[in-house]
Amino acid sequence: MRSSFGWWSIVRLGAVQASIGAMVMIATSLLNRLMVLEYGLAAGVPAGLVAWHYVVQLSRPVWGHGSDMGRRRTPWVLGGMAMLGLGALMAVHATTMLDTSRSTGIALAVLAFTFIGAGVGAAGTSMLAILASGVAPERRAAAAATTWIMMVMGIVISAGTAGALLDPYTEARLVNVATGVVGVAVLVTCVAMLGLENKVGVARRGETAEPPASFADALREIFQEPEARRFTLFIFVSMLAYSMQDLILEPFAGMVFGMTPGQSTSLSGLQHGGVLIGMIVTGIGGSAFAGRMPVELRVWTMLGCLGSALALAGLAMAAGYGPGWPVAANVAALGFFNGAFAVSAIGSMMGLAGAGKRTREGVRMGVWGTAQAIAFGLGGLSGALGVDAVRNLTGEAGTAFQLIFALEAGLFLFSAMLAMRVASHKRPGAFLGTAGI
Structure with a gap:
């Protein structure tokens, strides 16, 4: 008989997600800013590095299929976290080399972001596959929302801590802060994964279902499913809109x-x-109204996308207004509405992960992770390159940011329309499922 995780086990997996988020924050947020302003690189350089780490994540289905074929996924998680931590520290070292040897520093950064992309792909895909296979179906969406919230908490805590410890900025301080974040993240992961997979491992060894499909057959099965195809498109477009402001x-x-x-x-x-906060509020709202009224994907996603579009329109105005604009409140509002639409998408992903006849959770999570990675790479790179291009044409930073934020707002409006189309193919409430927490 198949065992399932309790809430304490789900929280432990959430701690792994938080650790991944904390280490990724160093490379995609902190070092991006330092490369552009402190070391004088064009915004397209760190954007290209971040895009490259997403390109490397195209290997996610391969990592997922590899963990499907084995008896345990924990080694894939731990190995991926080791690669991710090494890559983050290499990226910090590469950044500190930019003043003395710019070409060597950039070359080392490319290698570092290769490790980062591979680490995120291996650890993240395998961790989500453990979650999907180890949680009872009625808990999958809620468990996904919980772990995602914990990942955001990891980013928030590490960003806030790093920000407080970095001023006044020195390279030695940067190295110390990054080493501390990586060390704590790897330690937390090792403790969280200790013995966690035993229940699921026993269940997998005793499964009598037919063996996993080959990698090619697994991909073919997924893309023959209309529901899976529509969901893949939705993930791509919505995450493209979500990610454009990340690097700028x-x-x-x-x-x-x-x-x-x-x-x-x-x-x-x-x-x-x-x-x-947006994830928590939306999750609680889904729980509060579950069973009382039909809760459709379009309600949550359209509100999140429309609110995100309004917040980005505000940032476009802020770029022209300058100091005096309530930028902190504006950015917080953007985050809130981003979280609102993200919860329903995460719940859907977990609900569809175990729907295959022969494909298992690892490769399916890998496919959707790849769609997200491509969107994130294109979104971050196009946002940064767009800012560079408009700045070069106009000589005005404010005008460049205005245009990109306005473009992103338009993408969110398009995502809202696409979400309504995806929702129209499903019964009311099916997409959100039990995403409440």
């Missing part, structure tokens, strides 16, 4: 509002704090 928010704070590295990092933490 901190440079925006520095260029337009004159914030220090610590202040802009803290602002990024405030955004992720808004995401956390």
Whole structure:
């Protein structure tokens, strides 16, 4: 008989997600800002590095299929976290080399972001597969929301802590802060995973279902399912909209509002704090109204996307207004509405993960993780390159940020329409499921 995780086990998996988020924050948020403002690189350089780590994550289905074929997924999680931590520290070292040897520093950064992408792909995909296979179906969406909230908490805590410890900025201080974040994240992961998979491991060894499909057959099965295809498209478009501000928010704070590295990092933490609150409020709302009224994907997702579009329109206005605009409240609102639409998508992903006849959770989570990774890579890179291009044409940083934020707002409006179309193919409430916490 198949065992399932209790809530304490789900929280432990959430701690792994939080550790992944804490280490990724160093590379995609903190170092991005430092490379642009402290070391004078064009915004497209760190954006390209972050995009490259998403390209590496195209291997997610391969990692997931590999963990499907084995008896245990824990080694994939721990190995991935080791790669991620090594890559984060290599990226910090590469950044500190930019003043003395720019070409060597950039070359080392490319290698570092390769490790980061591989680590996130291996650890993240396998961890989500453990969650999907180890949690009872009625708890999957709620468990997914819980672990995602904990990941955001990891980003918020690490960003806030790093921001407070980095001022006044020195390279030695950067190395010490990054080493501390990586060390704590790896330790937390090892403790959290200790013995966690025993129940699921026993269940998997005793399964009598037919063996997993080959990798090619698994991909073919997934993309023959209309529901899976529609959901993959929704993930791609919504995450493209979600990610465009990621690499330009901190440079925006520095260029337009004159914030220090610590202040802009803290602002990024405030955004992720808004995401956390949005997820919690939306999850509680889903639980409160479950069983009383039909709760459709379009309700939660459209509200989140429309609110995100309004918040981005506010940031576009802030780029022209400058100091005096309530930028902190604006960024927090953006995070809140981002979190609102994210909860329903996460719940759906977990609910569909075990729907295959022969494909198992690892490869299916890998496919959707790949769609998200491609969208994040394109979104972050296009946002940064767009800012660079408009700045070069106009000589005005504010105008560049205005245009990109307005474009992102338009993408969120398109995502809202797409979400309504996806929802129309499902029964009321099916997409959100039990995403309440």
